[in-house]
Structures are given as C-alpha cells and as structure tokens.
Amino acid sequence: MRIAIEVTTPAQLHFWKNIIRNLEKKGHDILLILHQQKSTLSLAEELGMKYEIVGEHKKGLCGKILTSISIIFALKKKIENFKADICIGEICTIFAAWLLRKPSIIFEDDEVTWMQRFFYRPFVTTVITPHGFRADFGKKHVRMKGYKELAYLIPKYFSPDKSILRSLGFNKNEKFIILRWNTWDAIHDVGKTGFDKDFIVAAIEELEHYAKVLISSERELPQELQKYAVNIPFSKVHSLLNYASLLISDTQTMTTEAVVLGTPAVRSNSFVGPDDMSNFIELEKDYGLLFNFKQPKDAIRKAIELIQIPNLKRTWAKKREKLLSDKIDAAAFMTWFIENYPESSKIMKENPNYQDRFS
Numbered sequence: 001m002r003i004a005i006e007v008t009t010p011a012q013l014h015f016w017k018n019i020i021r022n023l024e025k026k027g028h029d030i031l032l033i034l035h036q037q038k039s040t041l042s043l044a045e046e047l048g049m050k051y052e053i054v055g056e057h058k059k060g061l062c063g064k065i066l067t068s069i070s071i072i073f074a075l076k077k078k079i080e081n082f083k084a085d086i087c088i089g090e091i092c093t094i095f096a097a098w099l100l101r102k103p104s105i106i107f108e109d110d111e112v113t114w115m116q117r118f119f120y121r122p123f124v125t126t127v128i129t130p131h132g133f134r135a136d137f138g139k140k141h142v143r144m145k146g147y148k149e150l151a152y153l154i155p156k157y158f159s160p161d162k163s164i165l166r167s168l169g170f171n172k173n174e175k176f177i178i179l180r181w182n183t184w185d186a187i188h189d190v191g192k193t194g195f196d197k198d199f200i201v202a203a204i205e206e207l208e209h210y211a212k213v214l215i216s217s218e219r220e221l222p223q224e225l226q227k228y229a230v231n232i233p234f235s236k237v238h239s240l241l242n243y244a245s246l247l248i249s250d251t252q253t254m255t256t257e258a259v260v261l262g263t264p265a266v267r268s269n270s271f272v273g274p275d276d277m278s279n280f281i282e283l284e285k286d287y288g289l290l291f292n293f294k295q296p297k298d299a300i301r302k303a304i305e306l307i308q309i310p311n312l313k314r315t316w317a318k319k320r321e322k323l324l325s326d327k328i329d330a331a332a333f334m335t336w337f338i339e340n341y342p343e344s345s346k347i348m349k350e351n352p353n354y355q356d357r358f359s
Contacts, residue, residue: 004033023335180215248300272294
C-alpha cells in the first residue's frame with residue numbers, strides 16, 4: 001500500500017513516528033509530508049525520518065486561510081505523483097484527497113475546533129477520535145480507547161534518557177518544575193488565552209521557594225526570563241518531562257504527555273470549563289492525574305500544594321498504571337487500522353471492542 005501522511009507539528013510527528021515505522025516494516029511505502037515549520041523539521045532530522053516539504057502557514061487568520069489554499073494544491077500534486085492509495089493527516093490533506101477522489105483518514109481529539117470540523121466533515125472518509133469525544137461524525141466515526149500520546153509514550157515505545165538530567169546539572173532526586181508557555185497563534189486559538197508574561201514572572205517568584213523552575217516556550221522569551229529557558233533537542237523533551245516533579249501548562253499536548261508519563265500536571269487556559277476537551281475532563285475526574293483551572297492564580301496555588309506532597313511521583317506512578325491498563329496501544333491499533341482499511345473500518349463499526357486486542 002502507498003500511504004501519504006501530512007504532519008504539521010512536532011506533537012503530530014511524535015504520534016505518527018511509530019505508526020510509520022510499523023507500516024514500513026510491513027512493506028508499505030510512506031510519503032511523509034511536513035510543513036515548513038522549524039521545530040517539526042528539526043525533530044524529523046533528529047529522528048532520522050525521510051520527508052518532503054510543503055508551504056508554511058502565515059500568521060493571522062486571513063494569512064492562514066490563504067496559505068492553506070496553496071498548501072492544498074501543493075499536497076495534491078505530491079500525493080498524485082506518489083500515486084497514494086490512501087491519504088492521512090490534517091485538514092489540507094483531506095481536501096487534497098477529495099480532489100483526487102482518494103480515501104482520507106484524520107485523527108481528531110480536540111472538541112473545541114468545531115469550526116474546522118464544520119469545513120472538513122463533508123470531505124473526509126474516516127475520523128478517528130478518543131473514545132469519549134463528544135462530537136459525533138456518524139458513519140465516518142471510529143472511537144479509539146486511547147489518546148494520541150499513547151502511540152509514543154507507553155513503555156513499549158519510550159524509555160527516558162537519564163543523561164538529560166546531567167546535561168542540565170540536575171541530580172536524579174532534585175525537584176524541578178516545568179512551566180509550559182504556548183504561543184496561542186493557531187487558527188483554533190483565536191479568541192482564547194493562556195499565560196501572560198506578568199503571570200510567568202510572578203509564578204517563578206513563588207515556585208522557586210520549592211523547586212528549580214524551567215520554561216518550555218514556543219515563543220521568544222523576554223531577556224529577563226532567558227535563564228529559565230529549556231535548550232535541549234526536541235527529541236529529548238519527553239525525557240525531561242518524565243523526570244520533572246510537576247508541569248504547569250497553558251497548552252494541551254504537553255499536559256497530556258506529562259500525565260501519560262506519570263508526572264503531575266496543572267493546566268490553565270480559557271478552554272477550561274464544561275466544554276473543555278473530553279481528554280482533560282477524563283484525566284482529572286476519572287484518574288486524578290491532572291488539575292484544570294480557568295484562572296492562572298488558582299493553578300499556582302494547586303501547584304504549590306502538590307510540590308510539597310511527599311512521594312508525589314510515586315503516587316502518580318500508581319495512577320498512571322491504572323490509566324495504561326484501561327487504554328490500548330494507539331500505535332498498534334492505528335497501524336492495523338490503516339493497513340487493513342477499509343475493512344478495518346467495517347470491523348470497528350460491527351464490533352468496537354475488537355480494539356481490545358491492542359491493549
């Protein structure tokens with residue numbers, strides 16, 4: 001089978017990397033298409049993955065819409081030249097596949113991006129989501145008992161690299177907190193907010209009484225915060241996250257990555273509330289691995305409370321074991337689903353519990 005896969009962010013590349021490797025080992029031909037984004041391209045190089053490049057999304061809503069059109073046609077040409085049997089990835093690939101009359105699959109875990117779903121729903125062939133996803137895609141919908149982060153952070157695929165601690169001058173028992181600061185410039189972030197500079201400065205002043213603080217930021221840090229910046233290879237971020245005592249975040253993927261690794265996480269942004277992503281509601285209410293707050297000051301209060309709890313990581317390790325026992329190997333499931341498509345879609349509709357064999 002010839003499979004075209006579009007990837008736009010480092011998180012998506014992590015999701016697809018093991019699936020791509022599995023499919024290649026089974027003899028399938030993969031065309032990995034990346035957007036012109038520095039962090040994604042750097043990660044692909046670190047992972048030794050072969051890829052081709054399409055255009056770069058511009059900043060601002062209008063710029064993103066206009067560049068999306070050119071990217072769709074660039075993807076169409078690449079997919080057509082590759083003679084793909086199936087197209088997988090993001091929204092632009094869905095439209096390119098539709099123009100070529102090719103089947104398309106998208107993985108969707110973000111309920112709040114309803115506007116994007118409105119546009120791509122009529123054109124996509126199959127949508128795979130976590131099991132608790134609130135929106136319904138009808139006959140196109142396949143619900144997976146897992147999150148995308150379970151395709152690369154379960155013990156089968158991930159072993160933390162202790163050398164990351166030595167490179168930062170930490171010992172294995174030293175407490176440190178990661179502050180994750182998002183850029184908030186994606187299309188689905190319009191009108192939404194997370195941390196601001198004043199909050200970051202105030203948070204560090206309070207948190208440094210209890211542990212060292214590092215900042216993982218997608219934005220250029222102000223000069224006075226540069227000394228807190230995490231400067232490590234993209235492929236080492238999860239090792240750092242694994243050894244962290246706590247994550248405080250205003251973003252989505254890294255928060256889920258933390259709790260899947262057994263690191264306590266406190267999340268705060270304007271998405272938090274009854275209409276928040278189902279993943280975060282489930283991780284908080286059903287597993288107690290995560291705490292969500294709309295107000296950043298409440299997040300800091302909770303973080304200070306958590307960092308003072310003895311054996312905090314040991315407690316979270318037990319909670320993580322419960323989570324992993326309830327979920328499936330997302331990479332193994334996705335590999336099977338793609339390799340056996342469209343028969344796999346029919347199997348899942350007739351027997352959704354078929355996926356349990358990938359536990």
